[in-house]
Amino acid sequence: MAARFLVTYHVRASAETIAARAQAIAVEQSVEMPLEAIDTASILRDIVGKVADITDLGTGVFAVRIALATATIGGDGAQLLNMLFGNSSLQDDVVLADVEVPAGLARAFGGPRHGIAGLRRRAAAEARALTCSALKPQGLPAERLAALAARFADGGVDFIKDDHGLADQSYSPFADRVRACAAALRGHRTRYVPSLSGSLDAMRAQVRLARDEGVDTVLIAPLLAGFSTMQALVAAFPDIAFMAHPSFGGAARIAPDLLIGKLFRLLGADAVIFPTHGGRFAYSPDTCRRLAETARAPLHDLRPALPVPAGGMTLARVPEILDFYGPDTMLLIGGSLLLARDRLTAETAAFTARVAAHRYR
Amino acid sequence: MAARFLVTYHVRASAETIAARAQAIAVEQSVEMPLEAIDTASILRDIVGKVADITDLGTGVFAVRIALATATIGGDGAQLLNMLFGNSSLQDDVVLADVEVPAGLARAFGGPRHGIAGLRRRAAAEARALTCSALKPQGLPAERLAALAARFADGGVDFIKDDHGLADQSYSPFADRVRACAAALRGHRTRYVPSLSGSLDAMRAQVRLARDEGVDTVLIAPLLAGFSTMQALVAAFPDIAFMAHPSFGGAARIAPDLLIGKLFRLLGADAVIFPTHGGRFAYSPDTCRRLAETARAPLHDLRPALPVPAGGMTLARVPEILDFYGPDTMLLIGGSLLLARDRLTAETAAFTARVAAHRYR
Numbered sequence: 001m002a003a004r005f006l007v008t009y010h011v012r013a014s015a016e017t018i019a020a021r022a023q024a025i026a027v028e029q030s031v032e033m034p035l036e037a038i039d040t041a042s043i044l045r046d047i048v049g050k051v052a053d054i055t056d057l058g059t060g061v062f063a064v065r066i067a068l069a070t071a072t073i074g075g076d077g078a079q080l081l082n083m084l085f086g087n088s089s090l091q092d093d094v095v096l097a098d099v100e101v102p103a104g105l106a107r108a109f110g111g112p113r114h115g116i117a118g119l120r121r122r123a124a125a126e127a128r129a130l131t132c133s134a135l136k137p138q139g140l141p142a143e144r145l146a147a148l149a150a151r152f153a154d155g156g157v158d159f160i161k162d163d164h165g166l167a168d169q170s171y172s173p174f175a176d177r178v179r180a181c182a183a184a185l186r187g188h189r190t191r192y193v194p195s196l197s198g199s200l201d202a203m204r205a206q207v208r209l210a211r212d213e214g215v216d217t218v219l220i221a222p223l224l225a226g227f228s229t230m231q232a233l234v235a236a237f238p239d240i241a242f243m244a245h246p247s248f249g250g251a252a253r254i255a256p257d258l259l260i261g262k263l264f265r266l267l268g269a270d271a272v273i274f275p276t277h278g279g280r281f282a283y284s285p286d287t288c289r290r291l292a293e294t295a296r297a298p299l300h301d302l303r304p305a306l307p308v309p310a311g312g313m314t315l316a317r318v319p320e321i322l323d324f325y326g327p328d329t330m331l332l333i334g335g336s337l338l339l340a341r342d343r344l345t346a347e348t349a350a351f352t353a354r355v356a357a358h359r360y361r
Numbered sequence: 362m363a364a365r366f367l368v369t370y371h372v373r374a375s376a377e378t379i380a381a382r383a384q385a386i387a388v389e390q391s392v393e394m395p396l397e398a399i400d401t402a403s404i405l406r407d408i409v410g411k412v413a414d415i416t417d418l419g420t421g422v423f424a425v426r427i428a429l430a431t432a433t434i435g436g437d438g439a440q441l442l443n444m445l446f447g448n449s450s451l452q453d454d455v456v457l458a459d460v461e462v463p464a465g466l467a468r469a470f471g472g473p474r475h476g477i478a479g480l481r482r483r484a485a486a487e488a489r490a491l492t493c494s495a496l497k498p499q500g501l502p503a504e505r506l507a508a509l510a511a512r513f514a515d516g517g518v519d520f521i522k523d524d525h526g527l528a529d530q531s532y533s534p535f536a537d538r539v540r541a542c543a544a545a546l547r548g549h550r551t552r553y554v555p556s557l558s559g560s561l562d563a564m565r566a567q568v569r570l571a572r573d574e575g576v577d578t579v580l581i582a583p584l585l586a587g588f589s590t591m592q593a594l595v596a597a598f599p600d601i602a603f604m605a606h607p608s609f610g611g612a613a614r615i616a617p618d619l620l621i622g623k624l625f626r627l628l629g630a631d632a633v634i635f636p637t638h639g640g641r642f643a644y645s646p647d648t649c650r651r652l653a654e655t656a657r658a659p660l661h662d663l664r665p666a667l668p669v670p671a672g673g674m675t676l677a678r679v680p681e682i683l684d685f686y687g688p689d690t691m692l693l694i695g696g697s698l699l700l701a702r703d704r705l706t707a708e709t710a711a712f713t714a715r716v717a718a719h720r721y722r
Contacts, residue, residue, distance in 0.1 A: 028641070031498035032526060033696035038498050040505075047500035047532075072499060074530040076559050078585040085527065086585070086608035087672075090636055090644075137392035138433060139397055139408035144401075164447065165393060169435040171408075198437050200561035224439040224447070226587025233562040247447035250611055275451055280389070283451075307579040311448075335394035 004067040005105060007084055008098040010255075011062050022051045022064040025094060028087050030068060044157075046071065050199055063097065075108045077227030077267055097255045101266060112270040113234060114241040115251035115303025116296070117326055119270055120192055122217065122241070123158035129327045131156075131352050132193075132308060134334030135181070136163035142172045142305035148344070152337070155192035155348020159330065160185075160192050161219050164245045167197035174206050182213035193243055195219040200229045207237050212265025216240060221247040222264055234268030243308065244269035256287055261294030265305040271330055272305050276321065284323070292325050307330050315351055322358045331355060365428040366466060367413055368445055369459040371616075372423050383412045383425040386455060389448050391429060406410070408433065410687055424458065436469045438588030438628055458616045467661035473631040474595060475602040476664025477657070478691055480631055483552055483578060483602065484519035490688045492517075492713050493554075493669060495695030496542070498523035503533045507541035513698070514551035516709020518612040519555050520691065521546075522580050522634075525606045528558035535567050543574035554604055556580040561590045568598050577601060582608040583625055595629030604669065605630035616657060617648055622655030633666050637682065640673025646685070653686050669693050676712055683719045692716060 007029070013021045026049030027035065038044055052065040072083050085096040112118075114188055123130050133152050135145045145166075152160050160181075164292045168174045174194065181192045194210050196203040203225070207218060222244055234242060244264040249256070260274045272295050277285045292307035309321055310332035321331060333351055340347035365404070374382045387410030388396065399405055412479060413426040433444050446457040473479075484491050494513050496506045506527075515519050521542075522706060529535045535555065542553045555571050557564040557579055564586070568579060583591045583605055605625040610617070621635045633656050638646045653668035670682055671693035694712055701708035 024641070030526070030694065031500070032524060033497050034700050037621075037696060037699040038703060039702065040498075040501065043498050043500035047498065071530055071532065072526065072528075074528045074558075076528055076563075078582075079528040079558055082526065082558075082585050082608050086582070087636075089609050089611050090607060091641070134394075136394050137401075137404050137408065139392070139399065139404035163393060165391070165433065167433075167435045167437055167440040167443070169432055171432065197435075197440055197443075197589075199589040200585075201593065202589070221439075221443065221447070224443050224587065224589075226560075226585065226590050228560040228585075229560075229587050229590060230565070232479075232562065246630065247443050248450050250450050256690070275448075280385070280452075292628060335398060338398040339395050341398060341400065 003070040003102065003104060005070055006065050007068055008101040009064045009066065009088070010057065010095040010097045011064050011333045012060055012093040013062055014060070017082055018062045022054055022066070025064060025088055026051050026066045029066065029083060030038070030072065032087060039120065070102065070104055073105065077109070077231040081227050095255065096258065098258050099262065101262065101299060103300045106302050109231065109266045110234070110268060111265055111299070111302030112268055112305050113238050114270040116306045117303070118241055119306050119330070124189060129322055129325055129355050129358070130158045130306065130330035131355050132159040132161060132330050132332040133157050133337050133348065134161050134163050134332065135166065136220050136334060136338065138163055138169065139171055140163045141179040142176035145172055145177055145215065146184035148194060149181045150184040151345045152348050153185050153188040154345040156352040157190055157348050159217065160190060161243060162193065162195035163334070164195055164219065164221060164247050166195050169200070175209055178210050178213055178215065182215060186214070191217050193217045193219050196225070200232055203229065203233055204236065207233065208239060211240065217243060219243045220244055221245040222267060222269070223248040227267055230267050239269040242268055243271040243273060246275065256283055257290040257294045261291040265295055265302065269305050271308050273308040273310050273332060275311030276309035276313065278317070289324070292329065298330055304328070306330050310334070315347065315354065318351065318354045319358060322355065323361045326360065364431040364463065364465060366431055366463045367426050367461040370425045370427065370428055370449070371418065371456040371458045372425050373421055374423055375421070375455040376417070379423045381414055383415055386425060386449055387412050387427045390427065391433065393448060414562070431463065431465055433439040434466065438470070438592040442588050456616065457499065457619065459619050460623065462623065462660060464661045467547070467627065467663050470592065470627045471595070472626055472660070472663030473629055473666050474599050476666070477629040477667045479602055480667050484646035485550060486519065488688055490683055490716050490719070491519045491667065491691035492716050493520040493522060493691050493693040494518050494632060494698050494709065495522050495524050495693065496527065497695060497699065498528045499524055499530065502531055503537040506533060506538055507545035510542045510553060511545040513709050514546050514549040515706040517713040518551055518709050521551060521580065522604060522693070523554065525556055525580065525582055525608050527556050529563070538571055539571050539574055539576065543576060547575070552578050554578045554580050557586070563594055564594055565597065568594065568601060572601065578604060580604045580606055582606040582656040583628060583630070584609040588628055590704070593627050602631040603629055604634060606634050607636065613691060615645045617644055618651040618655045620624070622652040626656055626663065630666050632669050634669040634671050635692060636672030637670035637674065639678070650685070653690065657689055667691050676708065676715065679712065679715045680719060683716065684722045687721065
């Protein structure tokens with residue numbers, strides 16, 4: 001039998017309808033046509049999705065595992081997403097819950113090129129959790145953002161990422177911003193992580209420009225850029241570490257641990273940002289824990305990706321968050337540090353000190 | 362005041378909480394930080410999203426209109442999506458319902474380069490609805506797909522699109538497929554519409570190869586490719602018409618009439634495929650009607666895009682579907698024609714004859 005991999009969908013259905021619905025998804029996510037119209041035995045055998053098993057999860061939802069043919073992916077990131085959830089994403093009774101990534105797919109995509117170890121090297125931090133803040137608001141000119149970056153760096157933060165809303169706008173064009181921020185951080189260990197935007201051509205030019213300025217880590221939103229775009233960048237710039245932003249990630253229709261913890265990593269994200277529980281977003285503690293564990297769990301030969309909980313975090317929550325996620329984590333506090341305004345450097349220093357001094361329960 | 366445009370969100374909330382929730386979305390989709398931490402008056406005035414109005418829709422849902430700053434888009438497709446729904450897509454109480462596209466954005470993106478008139482010219486059909494079928498199943502080798510294309514063409518269909526699952530797989534590589542299908546259709550008016558996949562680089566090479574083979578219309582899934590990728594292709598190939606496929610379009614979290622009828626068109630889709638009511642997908646007749654009307658409605662200087670209802674359509678439904686959508690429509694029937702197997706050409710001919718002969722009620 002040709003190579004297949006297992007995909008789990010959570011499907012709202014009744015006990016009477018689930019078998020037919022599962023079979024319909026298997027067809028939708030492979031050949032998308034009536035099987036009676038297929039007269040080629042090898043396609044029915046090797047290409048059409050097959051329902052592997054169905055488990056009643058209670059509450060009217062069933063876990064349906066479908067074996068899809070690896071050959072349908074053709075090694076392309078967007079096509080992976082297309083085969084996993086292209087048309088089914090348009091049907092409101094189904095959630096993409098998990099993918100059991102086979103070794104062949106892991107090799108084809110390659111996963112993080114740097115992973116947790118590569119990010120730790122950048123921060124010269126062997127064991128403690130890493131720290132990150134965010135440059136915002138958009139609308140500030142490049143030199144104001146650079147001044148902010150310098151103050152964060154004085155507070156000892158490991159990484160400073162662009163707000164994911166920063167693109168190539170007139171008020172702080174990418175080139176001006178990167179040059180100004182890189183200059184502001186020269187002599188610091190703190191890494192500036194600029195946000196890529198635009199087409200693959202634009203992003204490639206941005207990475208080159210950033211690399212010329214000494215940048216070795218960049219931010220990308222895979223669902224906005226397109227999975228194939230990210231895949232191409234990761235392959236083109238093996239010396240650059242990639243942080244993935246969950247923007248446009250949808251709620252609940254793709255399990256966040258799968259999308260952010262597994263698929264972003266598969267594409268090559270070295271660090272994955274996600275909205276942690278208790279902040280502005282609806283992810284539960286269980287979802288967050290699974291996401292972080294998935295990003296770090298053994299997966300063939302892939303390097304682990306660093307989980308980056310974010311989204312409404314505060315200094316007061318640092319101990320709780322560290323105990324929850326453990327040290328192989330990067331804490332990202334943005335707006336809450338910026339609230340300190342004149343005391344930004346001191347607040348950042350308190351943040352980094354608290355992370356460094358934390359004793360895990 | 363700086364240029365702004367209005368975005369409508371549908372938000373599940375109570376009468377007590379909606380004002381605060383609306384304000385939170387306005388901040389999330391602009392500066393994404395506490396306003397108290399912003400000390401620049403021009404940003405508070407020109408960049409931060411502003412709640413324009415809130416309307417109780419009943420059933421616990423409110424329509425919230427937020428004025429976003431046009432400057433935050435920077436003319437980029439993915440950044441448009443980022444500012445419309447980047448972080449809010451991660452929150453499960455909010456749906457992106459509509460965007461009032463200002464003339465400046467319409468000019469910046471440009472919309473369809475060919476539109477309904479350009480597609481009608483390709484089909485030499487001035488008034489009737491256009492017809493389309495789909496090449497599948499994936500797994501067939503290029504020459505079998507080409508033979509299928511010839512039989513569809515003998516039935517007189519206007520366009521034959523690749524199944525959106527056809528990418529650049531080993532069993533029918535893009536180059537082989539396009540050469541074979543283009544050759545099979547030479548001498549026919551029928552247009553072959555190959556599906557683009559992979560990175561921008563790969564897609565550009567695919568369009569060039571297809572154009573060399575006489576192809577003038579291609580298929581792309583904007584949500585898989587990335588909006589910026591599609592934007593770059595539309596700009597690079599002004600002679601090519603683009604059909605947009607809704608794959609990975611999600612259910613319900615972005616109103617389909619907005620996403621497919623308006624945003625795909627804004628990006629330059631000349632035709633937009635969508636799952637019509639009564640088939641395998643959950644869109645209601647109202648949603649479908651709004652989507653089709655949106656694609657064709659006047660919008661600044663943008664050409665109209667051709668609505669392409671699809672997804673489980675049958676020959677028997679042609680009259681009903683034509684009466685529903687009117688003649689500025691392309692009917693796409695895939696699997697149901699393929700069910701005819703040996704009678705494929707005759708079934709296709711019956712399809713095209715029924716469309717040509719239809720008298721609208």
